[in-house]
Amino acid sequence: MDSQKIKTLIVDDDPFVRDMLGMILQSGDYGVETAENGIDAVEKFKADAGINIIISDMNMPGMSGLELIKAIRDGGSDVPIIILTGNNEISIAVEAIRSGANDYLLKDENIQDTIILSVERVMEKYHLKMQNIRLMADLAEKNKELEKSNAELKELNNLKNKFLGIAAHDLRNPLTAISGLSEILIGEAFGPLTAEQGEYLSIINGTSNEMLGLVNDLLDVSIIESGKLDLVLKKDSLKSILENRMKISSIIAQRKNITINADLHDVPDTLFDPNRIAQVMDNLIGNAIKFSPTGSHVYITLENKGDALQVGVKDEGPGIPDDEKAKLFGEFQRLSVQPTGGEKSTGLGLAIVKKIVNAHGGDVRVESAVGSGTTFYFTIPPDGRA
Numbered sequence: 001m002d003s004q005k006i007k008t009l010i011v012d013d014d015p016f017v018r019d020m021l022g023m024i025l026q027s028g029d030y031g032v033e034t035a036e037n038g039i040d041a042v043e044k045f046k047a048d049a050g051i052n053i054i055i056s057d058m059n060m061p062g063m064s065g066l067e068l069i070k071a072i073r074d075g076g077s078d079v080p081i082i083i084l085t086g087n088n089e090i091s092i093a094v095e096a097i098r099s100g101a102n103d104y105l106l107k108d109e110n111i112q113d114t115i116i117l118s119v120e121r122v123m124e125k126y127h128l129k130m131q132n133i134r135l136m137a138d139l140a141e142k143n144k145e146l147e148k149s150n151a152e153l154k155e156l157n158n159l160k161n162k163f164l165g166i167a168a169h170d171l172r173n174p175l176t177a178i179s180g181l182s183e184i185l186i187g188e189a190f191g192p193l194t195a196e197q198g199e200y201l202s203i204i205n206g207t208s209n210e211m212l213g214l215v216n217d218l219l220d221v222s223i224i225e226s227g228k229l230d231l232v233l234k235k236d237s238l239k240s241i242l243e244n245r246m247k248i249s250s251i252i253a254q255r256k257n258i259t260i261n262a263d264l265h266d267v268p269d270t271l272f273d274p275n276r277i278a279q280v281m282d283n284l285i286g287n288a289i290k291f292s293p294t295g296s297h298v299y300i301t302l303e304n305k306g307d308a309l310q311v312g313v314k315d316e317g318p319g320i321p322d323d324e325k326a327k328l329f330g331e332f333q334r335l336s337v338q339p340t341g342g343e344k345s346t347g348l349g350l351a352i353v354k355k356i357v358n359a360h361g362g363d364v365r366v367e368s369a370v371g372s373g374t375t376f377y378f379t380i381p382p383d384g385r386a
């Protein structure tokens with residue numbers, strides 16, 4: 001066993017038993033101390049912190065083995081205890097184990113072998129238990145460290161959001177100016193343009209608008225992530241907002257010869273943030289157009305599902321592979337399906353969609369299979385639960 005000698009305390013009122021067990025254990029290279037009854041044993045155990053295991057008789061004058069176990073355990077020690085019993089005392093042995101003994105041993109002709117085995121077994125268990133306690137303490141320590149670094153990460157993430165928010169916010173005004181002013185020039189408000197001037201101004205205008213879109217998305221992510229998405233709720237008609245957004249999207253769809261069809265049921269007015277829900281619709285319809293081939297169809301539905309008002313946007317695009325679906329709503333996730341008409345892709349749209357819909361108390365889900373198109377559904381609670 002250990003390099004350090006294990007010290008046993010043998011407790012028995014019979015000097016012959018003490019001597020015999022002492023000799024067996026000493027020849028097994030164990031240290032031995034003896035006591036002649038429970039009271040004696042408690043004293044010796046208290047006085048000698050080096051005692052690793054107690055081996056005690058049950059019937060002794062003064063203090064019995066059972067009382068000894070209780071005294072040791074009540075004193076807060078979980079030192080291993082083996083009790084010695086006669087053949088007709090098994091029920092007492094069971095009681096001893098219940099009271100906190102670790103093993104029992106029959107005082108018979110085999111004791112020379114069994115006592116060493118029992119001590120080894122009990123000590124091994126004890127060491128495992130101690131190791132376990134140490135491991136648990138280690139684990140608790142590691143958990144604490146993990147919690148600390150989690151808090152630090154959260155703090156850093158907050159900082160990132162703040163930074164993102166400030167940068168995006170400050171970029172918005174100059175970009176709006178570039179976009180607006182270039183548009184005025186394109187309109188030849190200050191005189192006719194050469195073809196080249198017109199072409200370059202169009203590039204300036206288009207690029208600044210793309211940047212404005214990205215900056216707005218970044219600002220949204222920052223606002224939403226920092227928990228500052230304040231919905232401006234209004235009781236309104238989902239149907240009329242949908243019709244409105246379809247009209248705007250169909251201009252973009254026409255460029256790819258994509259037809260938008262709609263099947264919009266009448267649903268009761270409900271509470272939602274019209275600007276934010278318009279943004280959700282624009283994103284979903286925009287994706288359907290962006291990732292679909294020219295000449296295909298987009299179908300938009302509005303239904304009352306009883307417990308929710310549901311909008312569906314279905315396309316005839318390539319479909320999304322199953323193993324990519326889990327990433328769809330993550331930030332900056334661009335998947336294997338790419339725009340078909342050279343459109344910009346940042347991977348922020350669906351992350352924003354999900355957060356806005358969830359903030360309304362609704363859900364977003366996707367039904368898609370490679371080769372058979374994609375349908376995104378989102379729901380809004382019908383009774384203004386948001």
Ligand SMILES: Nc1ncnc2c1ncn2[C@@H]1O[C@H](COP(=O)(O)OP(=O)(O)O)[C@@H](O)[C@H]1O
Pocket residue numbers: 283287288291315317318319320328333334335336337338344345346347348349350351374
């Ligand atoms: N209707 C769709 N059909 C196929 N793939 C899609 C569709 N909508 C989204 N995706 C995939 O999910 C990714 C993330 O979408 P999104 O968050 O809107 O970002 P973005 O439109 O900027 O790429 C897209 O890049 C695309 O790979």
Ligand SMILES: [Mg+2]
Pocket residue numbers: 283286287348349350
């Ligand atoms: Mg998108």
